[in-house]
Amino acid sequence: MTSGERTAAAETIRAFLDGKGSPHDWDEFISIRKKDLNHQLVRDFCADSDLLYPSGDDRRWCGTEGEVRLRELAALLDSRAPFNAIRSFMEEERHRAADEPTVMDATGPGKLGYATITLPVCGICVVFLSALVPPLARIGVQAGSAVVYLSVPFAAAVAVLSWGKNRDRAWTAVGGLATAGFFAWQLLANPIHP
Incomplete structure (x- = not known):
């Protein structure tokens, strides 16, 4: 994942959470598969955040905890942290959320x-x-x-x-x-x- 892709991903996440971005930007970000594996992992985590952190409100993508975790992910992407640290963060969040019952699996079909x-x-x-x-x-x-x-x-x-x-x-x-x-x-x- 290039530094430009990391910055763009972080900006897309923040814009969505702040309500500043176009809804189409978020939909494209979470819907279009990425060629780069690391970029795809970030996309998958964002796409699944509504399942990992469900919201009781239909007008919100995910719960408050999910918004906090997405902001943490955006900060990690901006910090130029090694991608292993970002991957570890996403894996820990998935494992933590997996301990709580969910209706659907987190990734893929x-x-x-x-x-x-x-x-x-x-x-x-x-x-x-x-x-x-x-x-x-x-x-x-x-x-x-x-x-x-x-x-x-x-x-x-x-x-x-x-x-x-x-x-x-x-x-x-x-x-x-x-x-x-x-x-x-x-x-x-x-x-x-x-």
């Missing part, structure tokens, strides 16, 4: 994102495998079909709820929605009768 693809695939496997075993056929086809059908609204909900906060999770959920939708359509178009 996370378990919820991957579940949107895994559930319909498992459901369709249960349908087809149970159709091969006569004693399990009826219950297996019904259970597998139910998993596939329920995966559609689950994936849609994860995609919608994650869209503004974690684009990686949202796009993974869109893939899960497409997978679940395709399998559900196939099951409706070509029902398996055990």
Whole structure:
């Protein structure tokens, strides 16, 4: 991460917290993936600050503690501290916040994102495998079909709820929605009768 990128990141963070920057600046900062790994780590931490430090107020990005931590991060970026110190700060904050229960994972698609693809695939496997075993056929086809059908609204909900906060999770959920939708359509178009 170059010194110019560090300064720009610190200024973007402060402008957002002070309400001086454009909302588009913050959205671009947290949404666009960075080529530099260190820059990406800073982006991820900022993007996940609303999950690490939730706010009860829908008009605020994160809680007061999160704002304090983001200001500390901006100060570290400005101080020209070695990036190992900045990385240690972000890791410590993630570990500290991980001790508190959260609804969604902090980075990347996370378990919820991957579940949107895994559930319909498992459901369709249960349908087809149970159709091969006569004693399990009826219950297996019904259970597998139910998993596939329920995966559609689950994936849609994860995609919608994650869209503004974690684009990686949202796009993974869109893939899960497409997978679940395709399998559900196939099951409706070509029902398996055990």
